[in-house]
Amino acid sequence: MAITAFVREWHDDEGWGVLDSTETPGGCWAHRGNAAVRGYATFTAGQEIRLEFEAAGQDGYAFRAFRFWPADETPGHTAEPAG
Numbered sequence: 001m002a003i004t005a006f007v008r009e010w011h012d013d014e015g016w017g018v019l020d021s022t023e024t025p026g027g028c029w030a031h032r033g034n035a036a037v038r039g040y041a042t043f044t045a046g047q048e049i050r051l052e053f054e055a056a057g058q059d060g061y062a063f064r065a066f067r068f069w070p071a072d073e074t075p076g077h078t079a080e081p082a083g
Contacts, residue, residue, distance in 0.1 A: 004071065005051040010043040017043060019051055019065060029058040030065035036075035043070075050075070 003023050010017035015032035028051065035041035043049070048071040058064040069075040 002050040002052050002067075005049050005068070007043045007045055007047045007049060009045055012042050015041075018061065019049065019053075019068065021051060024051075024053060024063040026063075027061050028053050028063035028065050029061040030068055034065050034067055036067050036069040037073070038076035048072075 003021055005019045005021035005024065005028065008018040008020045008027060017030050018027040019030050020027055030051075032041045035043075049068050050071050051065055052067040053063050053065050055062060056064045067075070
């Protein structure tokens, strides 16, 4: 089930960021590869998103996103085809 969250920070050059929600205290680590968007995934601080996450530690964060996308879009594929 997806929840509402907001982008705290996004490192476009490295493809990861931190997402905030009341359900993920301390932040939720997110990687571009798990972004359910069509095309190249990039986000901006403060952007509202929909988030599906798990309680699994990642780089100092207690939560990890396994699927997320902009709140004003329909989720797309989570990975682009190789080749």
